[in-house]
Structures are given as C-alpha cells and as structure tokens.
Amino acid sequence: xxxxxxxxxxxxxxxxxxxxxxxxxxxxxxxxxxxxxxxxxxxxxxxxxxxxxxxxxxxxxxxxxxxxxxxxxxxxxxxxxxxxxxxxxxxxxxxxxxxxxxxxxxxxxxxxxxxxxxxxxxxxxxxxxxxxxxxxxxxxxxxxxxxxxxxxxxxxxxxxxxxxxxxxxxxxxxxxxxxxxxxxxxxxxxxxxxxxxxxxxxxxxxxxxxxxxxxxxxxxxxxxxxxxxxxxxxxxxxxxxxxxxxxxxxxxxxxxxxxxxx
Amino acid sequence: xxxxxxxxxxxxxxxxxxxxxxxxxxxxxxxxxxxxxxxxxxxxxxxxxxxxxxxxxxxxxxxxxxxxxxxxxxxxxxxxxxxxxxxxxxxxxxxxxxxxxxxxxxxxxxxxxxxxxxxxxxxxxxxxxxxxxxxxxxxxxxxxxxxxxxxxxx
Numbered sequence: 028x029x030x031x032x033x034x035x036x037x038x039x040x041x042x043x044x045x046x047x048x049x050x051x052x053x054x055x056x057x058x059x060x061x062x063x064x065x066x067x068x069x070x071x072x073x074x075x076x077x078x079x080x081x082x083x084x085x086x087x088x089x090x091x092x093x094x095x096x097x098x099x100x101x102x103x104x105x106x107x108x109x110x111x112x113x114x115x116x117x118x119x120x121x122x123x124x125x126x127x128x129x130x131x132x133x134x135x136x137x138x139x140x141x142x143x144x145x146x147x148x149x150x151x152x153x154x155x156x157x158x159x160x161x162x163x164x165x166x167x168x169x170x171x172x173x174x175x176x177x178x179x180x181x182x183x184x185x186x187x188x189x190x191x192x193x194x195x196x197x198x199x200x201x202x203x204x205x206x207x208x209x210x211x212x213x214x215x216x217x218x219x220x221x222x223x224x225x226x227x228x229x230x231x232x233x234x235x236x237x238x239x240x241x242x243x244x245x246x247x248x249x250x251x252x253x254x255x256x257x258x259x260x261x262x263x264x265x266x267x268x269x270x271x272x273x274x275x276x277x278x279x280x281x282x283x284x285x286x287x288x289x
Numbered sequence: 290x291x292x293x294x295x296x297x298x299x300x301x302x303x304x305x306x307x308x309x310x311x312x313x314x315x316x317x318x319x320x321x322x323x324x325x326x327x328x329x330x331x332x333x334x335x336x337x338x339x340x341x342x343x344x345x346x347x348x349x350x351x352x353x354x355x356x357x358x359x360x361x362x363x364x365x366x367x368x369x370x371x372x373x374x375x376x377x378x379x380x381x382x383x384x385x386x387x388x389x390x391x392x393x394x395x396x397x398x399x400x401x402x403x404x405x406x407x408x409x410x411x412x413x414x415x416x417x418x419x420x421x422x423x424x425x426x427x428x429x430x431x432x433x434x435x436x437x438x439x440x441x442x443x
Contacts, residue, residue: 111343178316267362273369
C-alpha cells in the first residue's frame with residue numbers, strides 16, 4: 028500500500044487532465060487567497076510601515092551583507108526549525124506537521140503531473156513519501172489538536188469545541204486523514220467506498236485551499252517575513268522599543284531553575 | 290496601566306492565560322492569539338508582561354494621566370535573572386530600570402506546608418500564623434510600652 032501510486036489507479040475513473048486541472052485550481056486558490064488576504068487585512072501595508080518606522084528608530088544601519096546574514100539565520104532557525112516556539116512540544120509538533128505537509132503536497136503534485144497513469148509508473152519513493160508525509164501531518168496535527176493547543180492546554184476548553192481559528196488545522200487534518208483513508212480503501216478493492224471517501228477527501232481539500240482568506244493557511248508566507256523583521260529590529264537597535272539587555276546584573280541565587288508556571 | 294497584546298508578535302502560547310491572577314487574559318476565537326478581555330479588571334501586576342516569551346504584551350496608560358504616545362516595555366532575561374523596564378514618556382523622556390526577578394535565594398522561602406501546624410492556642414493570639422518569625426524582624430515585633438499605652442488611652 029505504501030508504495031502504490033493512488034492517483035495512477037484513480038486515472039481509470041477520472042482522466043489525468045481532470046486531476047491536473049483540479050491541482051492547478053488549488054494552486055491558483057492558494058496564490059489568489061494569500062494575495063486577497065494580504066490586501067484585505069492590509070498586512071503588507073502594516074509590515075512596510077512597521078519596517079520603515081523600525082528603520083527610522085534604529086541606532087545603526089543594517090548593511091546588505093548583514094541583511095543577507097540575518098536572512099540566512101531566519102531561514103535556518105525560524106523557518107526550517109520553527110525556532111520561534113518556546114514550547115518544545117509545540118515546536119516538534121509544528122515541525123512534524125510542516126515537513127509532513129510539504130512532503131505530502133510536493134509528492135502529490137509530482138505524481139499527478141508526472142506519473143498520472145499506470146502507464147507511467149512512479150518511483151516507489153514518491154508514494155512512500157506521500158504516505159509518510161500524511162502520517163507526519165496526522166501525528167503532529169492530532170498531538171497539537173488534542174493536547175498542546177492553547178484552547179485546551181491553557182484555556183481548559185474541550186478539544187472538540189470548534190471556533191474560526193481552527194479552520195486551518197481542522198481542514199488540514201480532515202483532508203489528510205481522509206486522503207489516507209481513501210488510499211487504504213482503494214487498495215481493498217471496494218469501489219463504492221473508495222468513491223465515497225474520494226468525494227469527502229476532495230471536499231475537505233477544497234475547503235483547506237479555498238478558505239485561505241478566513242484561515243491561517245497563509246501564515247507560512249508572512250511568518251518568515253515577520254521573523255526577518257524581528258531579527259533586523261534587533262540588529263539595528265530599535266528592538267521593538269524593548270529595553271537593552273541587562274549588563275552585569277546582580278545574580279540572586281546560584282541554583283537558577285526554569286520557570287514552572289507553564 | 291492595564292495590559293494589551295500586540296497580536297502580530299503573539300504566537301498564542303498561552304503563558305499569559307496561565308499566569309494571569311485575574312483570569313482576564315484569554316485566547317481569541319478568530320486568530321488564536323491572546324488578548325486582555327477586560328482591562329478594567331486588570332490588577333496591573335504585569336505578570337503577563339513579564340511571562341510573555343515573545344515580549345508581545347505592553348501596558349496602556351489611562352488616558353487622563355498617560356495619553357497616547359507613551360510606552361512601557363519589559364524584557365525578562367531568565368539566564369540573568371533580571372527584568373529590564375523601559376518607560377517612554379509622551380514628551381520624549383525615557384527611563385530605564387533593571388530589577389532582579391527575585392531578591393532571595395532559591396529554596397530560602399518555605400512553603401505553607403513546610404511550617405508546623407498551628408495549635409489551638411495559636412488561633413487565640415494577635416499575631417498571624419508563624420509571626421513574628423516569618424516577618425524576619427530582628428528583636429520581634431515593635432510594640433508600645435505600658436506607659437505609652439496609658440498615654441494613648443483617652
């Protein structure tokens with residue numbers, strides 16, 4: 028099951044061009060939704076205003092080379108390893124979900140466009156990565172959803188209470204879970220159930236990519252920009268108006284320990 | 290000055306929700322970010338300001354004595370054991386303070402359960418539990434002498 032290309036098997040019922048068109052439409056919805064989100068919330072305007080203010084308030088100029096170094100640090104720490112999370116569990120869950128989703132999406136696109144029929148068999152690594160990616164999303168996502176999510180962990184709400192902030196994580200988890208269920212049912216040979224779960228999978232996936240203006244899907248685009256801005260503000264001395272780090276503070280107590288109020 | 294959250298800096302970790310003694314820091318339902326649901330009920334203890342790992346919480350002064358343009362920012366440094374404060378006034382003046390997170394050694398303050406259980410006789414005393422030892426006043430509590438007491442009686 029893990030090495031079978033489910034999209035090639037699906038081409039017996041749905042022509043490859045239809046699958047490819049659907050994927051292309053989803054990509055357009057991501058681009059369009061993100062653009063709409065940016066314009067509607069004026070987040071780009073806010074970002075550049077904030078950038079300009081921070082530059083004016085800075086005590087020193089950040090040169091091109093230093094800016095490049097900050098960009099590399101942002102990519103290496105904040106983006107690739109989710110460095111902004113102070114909670115280790117949350118960071119691991121986010122890394123599982125992020126890399127799982129990337130593997131799942133990239134392999135989906137490759138298989139649908141390059142290996143859409145049984146006549147063009149996909150290398151075994153692609154469907155294997157598709158399944159592993161989906162399982163990683165489920166592991167990180169359900170862990171976050173039931174245990175780490177602040178609504179549950181800090182607010183004490185039921186994990187089954189749904190609010191608008193849950194739109195992205197719920198649609199992502201439902202989409203990926205239904206994708207795995209559809210893939211499994213397809214291997215059992217039950218055409219009716221496979222079609223039922225295919226329909227549900229497509230519905231959840233359409234909601235995931237079509238709800239971008241209302242969900243936090245586009246955080247994957249603007250969060251890196253915000254992380255870079257934060258590093259630049261540290262470097263140019265404006266520091267988001269925060270005080271400078273304490274120098275030569277008097278240390279009270281030698282056996283310092285981590286805070287345990289959270 | 291009650292607190293408020295910069296939602297673009299908040300990452301929704303929930304530390305402020307956990308620590309707020311007034312239980313007024315909550316997570317909003319649209320963006321899953323923290324916000325102060327009722328600034329009027331804020332005790333202004335600044336626990337959330339100090340606990341926020343993203344430095345996303347600031348203080349908003351009341352309009353009558355601290356109109357727009359001021360800011361109060363706190364930086365908590367766990368490794369140094371300090372909290373630095375930067376207060377900017379509307380007229381441009383700036384004041385900076387550095388305070389220790391605590392002024393006693395870890396383990397030097399006993400918890401309530403570590404003290405001996407009070408007896409029935411202790412309940413009839415004027416002092417509160419474990420006083421005067423717990424007040425750390427050399428020579429005991431300052432009290433009026435008998436002559437002073439007589440003068441005080443009208």
